[in-house]
Amino acid sequence: MRLYSCLLFCCLFSLPIFAQKKNDAYQLHIRRATSPVKIDGIVDEPAWAASDTATNFYMILPMDTSYAKVRTDVQMTYDDKNIYLLVVNYNGAPGPYMVESLRRDFAFLKNDNFLLFMDPFDDQTNGFSFGANAAGAQWDGLMYDGGKVDLSWENKWSSVVKNYPDKWIFEAAIPFKSIRYKKGITQWGINFGRNDLKTTEKSSWAPVPRQFPSASLAYTGVLVWDVPPPDPGVNVSVIPYLLGGVNKNYENEKDAAFRGDAGLDAKIGITSSLNLDLTVNPDFSQVDVDKQVTNLDRFELFFPERRQFFLENGDQFTNFGYSTIRPFFSRRIGLGVPIHFGARLSGKLNKDWRLGVMNMQTGKQTSTALPAQNFTVAALQRRVFARSNVGFIFINKESLNYNPDKALPGQPVYNRYNRNYGLEYNLASANNFWTGKAMVLKSNTPGRSGKDWVHAANLQYTSRVWNISWQHEYVGNNYNAEVGYVPRKGYIKLNPQITRLFFPKKGALLSHGPQLSTTNFFDEKMKRTDNEVLLSYGMVFRQRNTFTLWSSTSYIKLLQPFDPVNIGKDSLAAGTRHSWNTIGADYVSKPQSLFTYALSTRYGGYYADGKRFTFTGELGYRFQPYVSLALSANYNDIRLPQPWGNQAFWLVGPRVDVTMTNTLFFTGFMQYNEQMKNVNLNTRLQWRYRPASDLFIVYTDNYLPEPYYVKNRALVLKLVYWLNL
Template identity: 80%
Template sequence: MRSISCLLLCLITLSVTAQKKNESYQLHMRKASSAIKIDGIADEQAWHDADSVSDFYMILPMDTSFAKVRTDVKMTYDQQNIYLLVINYNGAPGPYMVESLRRDFSFLKNDNFLLFMDPFDDQTNGFSFGANAAGAQWDGLMYDGGKVDLSWDNKWRSMVKNYPDKWIFEAVIPFKTIRYKKGITRWGINFGRNDLKTTEKSSWAPVPRQFPSASLAYTGVLVWDAPPPDPGTNISLIPYVLGGINKDYTNGKPEKWRGDAGLDAKIAVTSSLNLDLTVNPDFSQVDVDKQVTNLDRFELFFPERRQFFLENGDQFTNFGYSTIRPFFSRRIGLGVPIHFGARLSGKLDKNWRLGLMNMQTGGQTETALPAQNFTVAALQRKVFARSNFGFIFINKESIHYNPNDVEAGKPVYSRFNRNFGLEYNLASANNFWTGKAMLLKSFSPGTRGKDWVHAANLQYTSRNWNIGWQHEYVGSNYKAEVGYVPRTGYIKLAPQVTRLFFPKSGALLSHGPQLTSTNFFTEKMDRTDNELMLNYGLVFRARNTLNVWASTTYIKLLQPFDPLNYNNQHLLATGTEHSWQTLGADYVSKPQSLFTYSLSARYGGYYADGERLTLGGEFGYRFQPYVSIALSSTYNNLRLPQPWGREDFWLVGPRLDVTMTNTLFFTGFMQYNEQLKNINLNTRFQWRYRPASDLFIVYTDNYLPEPFYVKNRALVVKLVYWLNL
């Protein structure tokens, strides 16, 4: 506990700097002097009268000069909406470069413009809107001072129009779409531009090259001529209806028809605090997870994609670390239906954030699970420039718990599981210092002692150096049944250091080594895992990248493990020790080409003195902006002594994206997983017939590869309508 106390004191000390970095960059916004039509034509009087900013600063290739590619931005507003006009001048002759018209595109693979909006001017949370040069929209929630969650979706409109010397992006964002504190006349704001033809990334308010252009620590100021108008009654009803059919061929069951309906509601309690309600939600239209070959000893993590859990979801899901998450929303509704739920989330004022959520699931006879209730409460207090203290409480309660429901001598579910947590998040004013210190405790029936977690990290990021330290302790009796904690009963120490060099000329933009060491110990400080890795990274001016690395690994197993992770008849024994060395390389091609690809390879040892060769690749070709074809593939060759012998695992995933317009999409995605002995086919048609209102047609097949036959298949048609009251 002494180490975490010292690091906490260090984190707090580094927080005490408060001056906003880009205070002098100000855009004054006045009320529109005329009506505005969103058509990509800047011919309204309101745009003629609006203030304009340009003179963007270059972030890449170098952050020491003005951008060479010109960008002009204007903003105005009326009683209902914010309006944005962006004139993106061409930096070089030739057509623009985009992936497709698919929503929420990849920033680095498209000519695009993005708006980063911080309505509380707290440099931590906000909204992002934008478009690529073909008109595909981008929208997301901003959190942690510079990250963007693109799963968020809401109502707004935009238009992109191309001219010989420029492309114009015009957008309207309703006040009801965003959250902001009433009466505040200074918002954080920044604008980012990516121009692939010149390989230039730029921003209006300057951002150091080691940080993303989305970094809210470096926003300028949007100065309103009057407080933003009250959005008034802000209630949205989002009903859905669906019909579908599925058939289980494996168990010989007849076709099962399905008809369903449900409702989501969004109610603005204040302009910055929102109440979300859901009754009988359905998530059949959500993208399928991208599969991986699992050769790890622990559970894999797949991100949340369901809309209901996303807005302000960072306050719940970002508590902790990537492998110590006391709350993971995908645990809710796992194998059982969600009957209803409610979430109150948002800002109480500039310094306080609140999150309350309650979800009720039904029981499932086949899995012997009862109805369960999930309650989560989170409270966050901003301190100093950009840091905060956070509290979280999580409760999972089984309704009508029956201790006689047993399987193999153990209850198939627990009566309850609770977690309490405190954390301090450091983010210095200039973003050079970041870190976290955390304490967690779980409560479960019959468990006492060793049910604590404490962890902390501190990271320094400058232009040339990235130095970090992280340590973790997770007790052997700690349980987070609504979280993601794949490993317990350990102490972890993980230092890392990176040094970057920046040549003044030549093909290389930057290069440098990175050294990381990851060490695991038992609670008695006996070593169980160690990996030491040296990586050398090269970033080219054309944006292609190359990384070569070498590592040495030691593992002492604490429980039996199948090194093939699919044949449990042959297991390595507890207490056996394994060590090996590995070499690897990863290459990503430049994004300007119509044909793009990435390649990866690793070769080295494996468990039981075996050998492992892994080859991977992703290949894509675009017929811009309408069609994008991609193929991802991974091959694992494992050579082990008997009784395992040699094993090959293929994972192949071709994908087709057809974007007929920026409101009409078709996606076909197939995945062949040799380890799971499964072929999955998922096709999805989406028509956004009005903002945030969609028609989905989703077809799914699962096949057994050898002998080839259908395991199950399903067809769902779903209609969603967004109604503002």
């Protein structure tokens, strides 16, 4: 392991030294507007006649070796308050445009759309994205890790889409106060992306290789300002909310409980690139509930954070580590207890340094004797070489006015504190072909010492035809991340993977090729406990439908007793060994159709010489752009010896989305989980009565399906208002 680590660190640090930006030759000059600009989708202002045009886009898909066949023209200008964007998206083929709905933050590949990718620091790592689909639904998000977009971010900006027989025009005004940038910088990284489903063409202004997303900041062109962008001035936003609701618990046979509440968020621009977020008594009742899954796993399942306060600009915290080694996982904060207040300072100190500091205070939970707790997270990131960075994180969870030695008999005992320290190096070469990460973590908990650290590293090479990666992990048995997500401890993991792609010049297939990976787990004495070898063959068609065949062989030595159907019937003994083979297939239909579907199936062995058959399907139909219907279903048929016998579980989730306008949305969905014996109904009406200000009406029900019985139900009305001072 030490030899592997040394070799990997040498590779990670040596690769990007000779980096330089690829698309410096692609420049768009932006000048101050010569006249007022009205956001109406009509090109009649003198300011647009006087501005430069970015055109001659390059094709990314289906091929990246020629100009795009679908024409797109982009112009930009500005005044003291806003950046203005005008995009003329010409028709690529006759027929109606293809969109999912009018809901904001749509799925990129399922809509005719245009997106702007903006890197105000020109560091090729962080930035902002704005855009719209052909029906006028908005898209906005924070960019991080050189090409990922966090769509949870929202801010105040305005746009209009207007359709014409031969084109659709997107016009937008983005306030300088809505973004972060460094004063005095006159060159920003910028690129524009277009997705045209009728021709199945994806394109960008500055060329991007097809193995990378069009959002890749490694391939931005340059936005050249005639003078430095203006100072946005005082930048303070206050976002209060009022809430009223009622809920009734039928299982406890109690009277309905009424609630009224109020809270406040504030956003304060410390500098043009550093922001302070404050929250007092936050409420997240309007957030979508988690999508349920049939749980057949030995370890804790991961459900992503959905609360906006923790998501906005939080990538420094949440992306530290790996998917199963997260020292910070914000869902641990406010779990079953109220959050009294919180603060987060985040943003850029300059082009090379990035800072994130957060503090949250929760209240007591009397029923579980959980004390009031304080959570502090601090992250500092330094850019090195072209696009790589070194990051540090510190996490502290402190129980206030609490002594574990004085816990009453029968009460849970909590640690007085838990701390984590981490250092990681993130590699991103200038051309994005080489990416990777190497990290070390250390925990500090009273009564725990030794084997309380983590080391992990990975390196990935991505070319047009090859994708080769290596990842290894070590998690000590005493490592403790109480504000993190680390479902497995006391192991060493080795995971190599290789993919080869072929690109036919003709025919229905766009690309196809095999992938081989193996995942190996060992205990801390390097004795094997788990092994899976997976071989798959994937096919991507020119209409963007996909088909994958796969087979795997698995071996597991149980380290703890485990119930293979997770219904509490019985458990397999620790130390028992199990092996089986599995085959499977996955198909996703082309996104251009009004009726779309995805099918997945697997069949093979299971624990205790059993058999498992799984079928998953997702069906969707849209009456664009106003109504979208969807149905997801998962069926598991498990055949085991006694005492489990034959077990079958359905998980069904119908959903309806109605977007009456691009400011009025209704969502209703149900989840029937046979394994958990629960039916959940959730409906939400959202009215965006002004930019970034909303009225929510949320109704939820939970039922016991057999016999049919109401467990609890709730109704909440919440009003949010965004005020710029």
